[in-house]
Amino acid sequence: MDKVHENNHSIPLETRSLISKRYKRMTKAVNREFWDSSSETAHSRYVGSYGRGTAIDTSDLDILMELPREEYERYDGCKGNGQSRLLQALKGAIQSTWSGSNIRADGQVVVVNFSDGMRFEVLPAFEQIVSWDDYPHYVYPDTNMGGNWLTTNPIAEQREMRAKNDRTRGLLFDTCKHVRYVHTQHYSSYHLSGILIDSFVYEAIDEWRWALDGERGSEPGAFEKHLLERYNSMTARGLVPPSLRAPGSGQQVDARYDYGALGKVIRYIAE
Numbered sequence: 001m002d003k004v005h006e007n008n009h010s011i012p013l014e015t016r017s018l019i020s021k022r023y024k025r026m027t028k029a030v031n032r033e034f035w036d037s038s039s040e041t042a043h044s045r046y047v048g049s050y051g052r053g054t055a056i057d058t059s060d061l062d063i064l065m066e067l068p069r070e071e072y073e074r075y076d077g078c079k080g081n082g083q084s085r086l087l088q089a090l091k092g093a094i095q096s097t098w099s100g101s102n103i104r105a106d107g108q109v110v111v112v113n114f115s116d117g118m119r120f121e122v123l124p125a126f127e128q129i130v131s132w133d134d135y136p137h138y139v140y141p142d143t144n145m146g147g148n149w150l151t152t153n154p155i156a157e158q159r160e161m162r163a164k165n166d167r168t169r170g171l172l173f174d175t176c177k178h179v180r181y182v183h184t185q186h187y188s189s190y191h192l193s194g195i196l197i198d199s200f201v202y203e204a205i206d207e208w209r210w211a212l213d214g215e216r217g218s219e220p221g222a223f224e225k226h227l228l229e230r231y232n233s234m235t236a237r238g239l240v241p242p243s244l245r246a247p248g249s250g251q252q253v254d255a256r257y258d259y260g261a262l263g264k265v266i267r268y269i270a271e
Contacts, residue, residue: 002182002269003224006170006210009056009177019050019061019118025097026112026122030065033093043067047123047154049194052161054176057184058118060194062109064125064138064154065090072126072139076149083141083148090124108142108150125152135159135248153249160248164202168209175201175227182265190261195246195253200262202247204230221270228270231263 011019024040031037031044048062049055075082087105094110095103102113109121125138128151135156139149165172179197183190204227211217234242244253255262 002178003221004171004175004178004269006174008174009181011055011057015058019058022114022118022120023061023063026063026094026120027065029097030067030090030093030122033089033096034067034071045154047152047158048121049180049198051154052158052194052198053165053173054161054180054194054198056177056180061118061120063120063122064140064152065122066127066138067124069126075141081143081147084143086124086141087143090122094122105143107144108140151251153251156248157246158248161198161202164205164247168205169212171208171210171223172201172205174210175205178269179262179265182268183261186268187261187264190258190264192258192261192265193254196244196255196258196262199244199246199253200231200242201227203244206230224270228266231266235263 023044023046027042027044028038028040031039031042035043037043043066045051045064046062047064048060050061055061071086075086078085084105087108087110091103091105091110094112095101098112102111104111106121109123112120112122123140125140128137128139135153137151137153139151142148142150161172176198179201180194183192183197206226208218208223208226242255242259244255245251246253
């Protein structure tokens with residue numbers, strides 16, 4: 001049994017500082033190309049595991065770069081795969097700052113690999129006006145199958161994750177990070193997406209939380225066994241993969257290929 005620990009697997013402050021430095025340079029390059037601006041922070045945000053607060057390393061840092069609406073109209077109207085052309089334009093903007101880096105377009109993002117192992121995935125997106133909630137939604141390109149547009153709502157996911165982390169006194173983030181750690185240490189040959197980890201733990205955690213000083217805590221290992229019971233209960237109901245939805249946004253989480261890997265990690269933690 002490899003139990004969850006409080007405040008575990010944090011990214012060091014020095015590394016976070018380097019992430020921020022590169023994020024700002026990348027943002028400035030894209031803003032200069034698409035917005036005629038030199039801002040290092042406007043029109044961009046961290047998304048993915050790092051944006052949700054559950055990342056443990058720098059191998060997969062996601063940035064959403066909002067582009068002007070007229071760029072959507074331009075590339076949506078292109079003959080052929082306009083989504084691919086958009087990624088190439090974004091790639092060119094980033095290369096103007098890091099010409100020596102390993103930069104490539106890949107499906108939905110531009111991937112920027114650094115020699116120290118840090119990896120950014122930059123997602124070009126356009127704000128979409130909706131009426132059913134208070135969060136901005138975005139459309140982004142998918143170059144597969146001839147090109148199409150997909151939707152995402154990362155701000156709702158981030159806020160709901162942080163709210164529940166507060167309610168659990170940090171247990172939510174600590175658990176998500178620990179699942180990632182065990183996966184990378186023992187099951188790295190199996191793919192396991194960050195959004196599946198976070199969505200499962202968010203749902204399975206129920207009312208569990210870290211005990212305050214002076215409060216009576218649970219027996220060692222009880223929480224980890226609870227997670228395994230929740231995983232097994234989903235399997236017992238025939239939900240393989242389960243019908244999981246992302247916190248906050250409610251978007252369907254694709255668990256077709258990763259649910260078995262998640263089970264391996266949860267069993268390792270609990271048994």
